[in-house]
Amino acid sequence: MTIIKVIDEEEIIRKLSTYIQKISNDAILNRNKFVVGLSGGSVVKYLCEGLPQVETDWSKWTLAFCDERVVPEDSSDSTFGIYKKDLIPKTELKESQFITIKQGATAQETAKDYIEKLRKVFGGDDFKFDLLLLGMGPDGHTCSLFPGHKWLEETEDKVAAITDSPKPPPERITLTYPVINGARNCILAISGAGKSERAKRILKDKEDLPAGRVKPTDGSLYGILDEEAAVHW
Numbered sequence: 001m002t003i004i005k006v007i008d009e010e011e012i013i014r015k016l017s018t019y020i021q022k023i024s025n026d027a028i029l030n031r032n033k034f035v036v037g038l039s040g041g042s043v044v045k046y047l048c049e050g051l052p053q054v055e056t057d058w059s060k061w062t063l064a065f066c067d068e069r070v071v072p073e074d075s076s077d078s079t080f081g082i083y084k085k086d087l088i089p090k091t092e093l094k095e096s097q098f099i100t101i102k103q104g105a106t107a108q109e110t111a112k113d114y115i116e117k118l119r120k121v122f123g124g125d126d127f128k129f130d131l132l133l134l135g136m137g138p139d140g141h142t143c144s145l146f147p148g149h150k151w152l153e154e155t156e157d158k159v160a161a162i163t164d165s166p167k168p169p170p171e172r173i174t175l176t177y178p179v180i181n182g183a184r185n186c187i188l189a190i191s192g193a194g195k196s197e198r199a200k201r202i203l204k205d206k207e208d209l210p211a212g213r214v215k216p217t218d219g220s221l222y223g224i225l226d227e228e229a230a231v232h233w
């Protein structure tokens with residue numbers, strides 16, 4: 001894992017955008033497309049501010065979600081809803097480039113439908129993302145994979161239906177580790193004093209918490225932390 005320590009959130013945004021530009025342009029050069037997984041939470045802000053500065057061929061991008069809340073698209077809890085409002089108008093991206101979840105369905109139906117959509121994106125069952133942009137919650141969760149949940153051990157299902165998320169809203173879908181760790185690149189972006197203790201326990205002391213299980217088998221892993229999050233190092 002490559003750890004990059006920066007000063008503050010502004011620098012996280014700049015560093016993240018630099019990596020995204022390089023990784024997207026390499027993917028487009030080598031495979032003529034770029035498939036990225038987006039997260040919710042603080043990552044939304046980083047991307048809505050940073051991506052408009054990225055120089056890339058936006059038409060080659062497909063944007064899916066590392067996790068998504070099973071709520072209507074116009075709910076303030078919908079991750080896609082925020083990207084739709086705060087990112088799409090600032091770039092050349094079209095709504096049709098986002099792989100969004102089915103509306104008005106149960107978490108289980110949503111997960112099944114999302115798997116089908118990803119099959120179409122990847123042309124089969126090997127869901128190999130070029131890049132996953134990940135956050136980490138103060139409890140060490142990443143995507144919607146929470147400490148102690150059975151889905152941490154999942155080896156078959158590629159997308160999990162969560163109905164008891166400890167962080168609201170309770171119903172979500174999330175990629176599982178077989179997909180996360182099959183990605184070509186993963187970036188964990190972590191900021192703020194509230195995450196510093198878990199960040200140290202996971203990234204330095206290697207404690208077994210969800211964000212610490214992000215270990216791409218053949219890919220690269222980067223951790224970008226601001227000074228507050230990295231204060232214990």
Ligand SMILES: O=C1O[C@H](COP(=O)(O)O)[C@@H](O)[C@H](O)[C@H]1O
Pocket residue numbers: 038039040041042043066067068069134135136137138141142143144167
């Ligand atoms: O609920 C979620 O939380 C995590 C972490 O969010 P953050 O605001 O603490 O960065 C996020 O990565 C995930 O996508 C989201 O659904």
